[in-house]
Amino acid sequence: MTPRRFLTISAEVAVALIVASLLLGQVLGTPVLLGYVETGSMEPTLEPGDGFVAIPDAVAGDVEEGDVIVFRAEELQGGGLTTHRVVGETERGYVTQGDANPFTDQDGDEPPVKEGQIVAKALQIGGSVVVIPNLGTVVTGLQSSFGAIQQRLAVLTGSRALLGTQGIAYVLLGLSALLYLYDLVVGGGKLRDRERDRDRDQGISPELVVALLAAVLVASATAAMVVPAGTQQFGVVSAEFASENPTVIQQGESSTIPYTVPNAGLIPVVAYLEPGSEGVAVSPERVRVAGRGEATVDMTLSAPDETGYYRRFVTEHRYLAVLPGDMIDALYETHPWLPIVVIDAGLAGGVALLGLLVMGGRRVRVRKRESRHDRSTWHRLLRYLTR
Incomplete structure (x- = not known):
């Protein structure tokens, strides 16, 4: 691999991780790898728009x-995610304050x-x-531009389905279709000098194919474990x-209500529930x-x-x-994220072993009669990346 190609791939991977983390953060409603501030309450540490x-x-x-x-603030700016510094701790919780604020959040209503x-x-x-610097500025600018595009398309088509998170998927799918049609019209053409490419040195590395399949499986498995979990209020x-x-309780008393743990997937899951504050207990x-x-399960709330x-x-x-239940228990007791790491590693290792056994180290090639002069844009890009 040439230094130029290595740097190009590294940059593309970095950009993909940044975009994926920001999009996933928007879907989950919590920062994933990257976050940003929108106000000046953390100046000069974080300026508005800094990530x-x-x-x-x-x-x-x-x-x-x-x-x-x-x-997750309860009262600050109407509630929602807030980024502030911890300046103290009491028996009831942490005391927080923005670096630019002259008083703590708890001096107010929080x-x-x-x-x-x-x-x-x-x-x-x-x-x-x-x-x-300016990560949030770029993200909010892109969100505003994309939101304007969604609204314009929704007005032109008369469909509200193009709005919101679901609309993003529809818009991206439409853009992909347009790019594909553009490639057929501009990159395609009459086939000349037909020849069959039989060069066995050309093609996609089997390791790359296996790595992509493992990445997709790991991402799906991680989402299935992380997205439905979290802290409930x-x-x-x-x-x-x-x-x-049941949530209006006489002072000093308690009330027990059912807490449901659903599983929308086909694979069984093991769920652990623990109190995130005082005044709550879960059994089992x-x-x-x-x-x-x-x-x-039974959840007991105390007033x-x-x-x-x-x-x-x-x-x-x-x-x-x-994994065996005892193994998941031991991993969970060590750290709540350790079972996810081990499960993902096992799934990725299984896919890698199966894929390499099936493909036997042979490169994945697309055999198609076409002109070397009239190959589509996608094929020329593919051949450039795999040569």
Whole structure:
């Protein structure tokens, strides 16, 4: 592989990872690898539109004073994700503050931040946040442009299906079809000097094909374990009187309600449920859910002695049941992300072994009668990358 090709592929992979992480973050509603700020509350550390490397809470370790965290606020700017610095800790949770703010969030209406609200921690080296200048500016600009395109297409076609996340898929599919038609018209043509390419040195490396298949499988398996999991929020009203509403609880008392763990996939999953805040308990904390099935556990919510509205959190982790149950338990007790790593590694290794056995090291070639002068754009690009 030439240095030019190595640098080109490396740049393309980096861009693909950045785009994939940003898109996945938009779908999941939480930063994945990368995040950005939209306001100036973290100046001068993070200017409006600056990005940062977001480490998921599950692998970020313990939160300490001085860490910059991304958490699901309850009151700040109407709730939602907020990026602020931890400046203290109390029995009720963490005290947070924007670097540019003269007072803490808890001096206002925001309650102390609990562990279950934290979704990521900004990467810091030597005590300084790793900043990606203007990343958010670029992302929001692209989102605005793409949103305008979606709205224009929706008006022209009279269909609301082109709006939102589902509309993005339709638009991308349409662009792909247009590019394909353009390639047929411009890159195609009458076939001249027909010849059959029998050069066995040409073609796609079997290792590359296997790696792509393994990557697709690993991505799908990871999404099946990560997307349905996460932290769930429940509102509890501590009242002076009892109520038929299970979330309106007499002060100092508790209420038990069912918590459903669905599995929309065909492969069974093992789910672990743990309290993400005080005032909540789950029993049992481990359930196995069959494919296309669901399981129900008991969740007990407790009301404080003081009346008011309180939020309770339950954190759910789930894993494909492709390993023995005892092994998943041991891995989970070590770290909640360790079962995902082992499962993904096993799936990728199985695909790699099967693929190499089936293909036997032979390069994947597309045999087609065509002119070397009139090959389509796609074929010329393919031959350039695989020669």
